[in-house]
Amino acid sequence: MVAMRALLISLRDPTDPMAEHERKCFADRSSLPLDAVDMHPMQRGRPSPEHLKPYDAVFFGGSGAYSVLDDVDWIRAGVDLCLDVIRLQIPGYASCFGFQGLSMAMGGEVVSDAARTELGATPLQLTDAGAADSLFKILPRRFDAQEGHHDHVTRLPPGVTLLATGEVSPYQAFRVDGAPFWASQFHPELTRESTVARFIHYRDLYSTNPEEAEKTLQTLGSREDSPELAGLLARLVRHQF
Secondary structure, three states: OOOOEEEEEOOOOOOOOHHHHHHHHHHHHHOOOOOOOOOOOOOOOOHHHHHOOEEEEEEOOOOOOOOOOOOOOOHHHHHHHHHHHHHHHOOOEEOOOOHHHHHHHOOOOOEOOOOOOOEEEEEEOOOOOHOOOHHHHHHOOEEEEEEEEEEEEEOOOEEEEEEEOOOOOOOOEEOOOOOEEEEEEOOOOOOOHHHHHHHHHHHHHHHHOOOHHHHHHHHHHHOOHHOOOOOHHHHHOOOOO
C-alpha cells in the first residue's frame, strides 16, 4: 500500500522559526508526515505541476510578518500556486494568509484593518452550505476556531461558496466551486497552545505595549477551539469528502 503524502507550501522567511512550527502544526493535525516547499527565492522556488501531482493534499498557511497587500514577488508566486493546485484538482486547504491571497487571486478584495484584529479562539458559525459541505459538516453549526489576523476579506471572489461566517470578519471560509479545495480565515492547524507560541513570537506585530501584550497572552491561554476542528485536515488528506 502506497503511503499517503501531504505538502505544505511555506510562505514565511526561511530564517523564521515559525516556518518549522507551522509545518509541525499541519503535520500533527493531518496525522501525516509532511513535506514542505519554501517559496523564498533563495530556496527551491515554485514547484512544477509534476512535483505537486503525487501528493494527496497540499496546504497553504500563514506568512509571518507579510501581508497579502505587500508587493513581494515570491509571496505572489506562492499565492498563484493555489491556482495551480485548483487546476490540477489536488485536494487543498489554505488558511489565514492563504485564504486572503486566494481570495485576491480569484478576484476578491482584502483590506488591512487593525481595529478588527482577531486573536485566539473566535466564535464562528456555519452557513447552510457549510453545514451540508462534505468536509465542513463534521463541525457544529456554532464553533470556535483559532485566529490571528488584521487583514480581512471584504469581498468574496466569484466561483466560491461561503461555508462559515463571523461577527467581526464575516467571510471566514469557502470552498472553490468544482474543486476539492477549501480555504478559511481561521487556522484549523492551530490549537490554543500553538496560537500562544505564535503570538509570543510575533507579539511586536500585534502590540508594542507590554501590558497590553501580556493581557492578550493571558486571554489566548484561556480559550480553547472546538474539538471537532482537530479532524478537519485529516479528513481532507484521506479524501473523506
